[in-house]
Amino acid sequence: MACRRGGGHGQPTLATLSRVSPGSLSTCRTHTHNICMVSDFFYPNMGGVESHIYQLSQCLIERGHKVIIVTHAYGNRKGIRYLTKGLKVYYLPLKVMYNQSTATTLFHSLPLLRYIFVRERVTIIHSHSSFSAMAHDALFHAKTMGIQTVFTDHSLFGFADVSSVLTNKLLTVSLCDTNHIICVSYTSKENTVLRAALNPEIVSVIPNAVDPTDFTPDPFRRHDSVITIVVVSRLVYRKGTDLLSGIIPELCQKYQNLNFIIGGEGPKRIILEEVRERYQLHDRVRLLGALEHKDVRNVLVQGHIFLNTSLTEAFCMAIVEAASCGLQVVSTRVGGIPEVLPENLIILCEPSVKSLCEGLEKAIFQLNSGTLLTPENIHNIVKTFYTWRNVAERTEKVYDWVSMEAVLPMDKRLDRLISHCGPVTGYIFALLAVFDFVFLVFLRWMTPDSIIDVAVDATGPRGAWTHQCSHSEKGGENNEMSKTR
């Protein structure tokens, strides 16, 4: 923690870096950050958050920052791993409680997280997903340690039922003293600001992106004698699988040359199987089960129309991927979906069986009359919309802002918690914050920062991997591990 003291005002990043790595800054830009991404969700688990973290980290590494990822252990995969370009991932042995989210006691993760933050000389904590307990833990501890914090919210919530009332309260507590919040769409921003009672000025909107080279159209893979509707989503309530089970028999009766391909796995798969059984549609409805990310494109290109039946969605990656593969998208008008694609590429419907059937019929009519854009055209339009490099650039700006800001000192933080989170919760969490601070002081006494080894950087301005890749820079003074001399 030596690097963090005295860096409260002015340019903490510069002060930090010059103390940690004197002399190595001349070749680099002045604003490089040591970023730590924290989330319960990372590979080998599959999903939007996971690929978001991975792609964003890769692009930030490309831009010269040091990035590490902290997540919990997945089965046998624990310890420290390196991914492409020296992206370092800590799989911490914490107990998983529910839905791949770790159990939280708010304190038990502090020793390990503090050790990692100190040894990696982290300057910005970037937490992902409000479902992840570990992300909130990390935010809480980072604020205690005086590190700048950024949070990305990937999902929408309701306001009415008990569980969302509770999560919204926790989110209020967690975000009230976070430096900056990133949302993936304007709808999501509105939702987050309302749920967590935030000042909208500290909330930025940075959409997700897709890798357009992974999702290219291939019109020869599909059979033009039949019309194929593709659905790729987890088969859960949130993704509207119940709607899908209403749509399938209705449309199959109406159109004889209509097929469905459904990719994904989940608890609602059983109702789709029931529908298939009852209406004898085994040859026309194919259930593929869980898909690996690399197979998604091969499934998408077999179809003409992509159907998305989500009931809530902050930013739908699946429809961008489908449009990038050249499919006509039919989707429910919920959450941030209307912002995602321009009107000529998407048909929006209300989340009901009737409206979705009308939307699909419209798409089928357009397809039969030949008024749809060709897959190549759609791909060329979509590929300019969402790129990871753009996302990384915008995220970098957020980091630059945040690094200029001061972290709230303890007394102001307690004031903020008490005044912002209501009388009961405020005092409880203020007390917890004090406990956290006392625990941190104890840990600093047990293992002072000076006896924690500074980790050998794999990425960033002093990165051992980046230096090895580009020999133009004066590499080789700090990569004891990877070079034999």
Next chain:
Amino acid sequence: MEGERSFSDVCGGRLVLQCRYYSPSCREFCVSCPRLSLRSVTAVTCSVWLAAYGLFILCENSMILSAAIFITLLGLLGYLHFVKIDQETLLIIDSVGIQMTSSYASGKESTNFIEMSKVKDVVINEAIYMQKVIYYLCILLKDPVEPHGISQVVPVFQSAKPRLDCLIEVYRSCQEILAHQQAASASP
């Protein structure tokens, strides 16, 4: 580089690293921890005894006191004989192999030898240990079936746990010998 140097372990304790260079192809590294101090023995004994007296006052059974004597004695013997390692030695000889010896406080020694033909490389790795993330030196063993695979990872200086600066010292020396050995095995 020959001689004694003082380092610290991951918990902040003191360690002494002795390097002995017998010949260009034979080196020995010896990491020794401070011996068991009288103070810590006294502290542990006192606390066990205090606890035993507390229990004795509560249930007034003198069996507890005699049990406490046995527990401290057996505990001390067991600790010295099975747990407390005073010295760990890594002897690396070009074209012969690597020998790791750990000597316990009681004088017991356990030795582990790895043939050079089985050694793939010596590397520094990092791992999560208790509530810490530490660096450790380890020997990678070749997989007999698959030439590029690794069958086993053998950690070195397992009980001393020196910090990175000490490990780098040992690592560099080991790599010099390994490089020498590879050059020798490649040339004829």
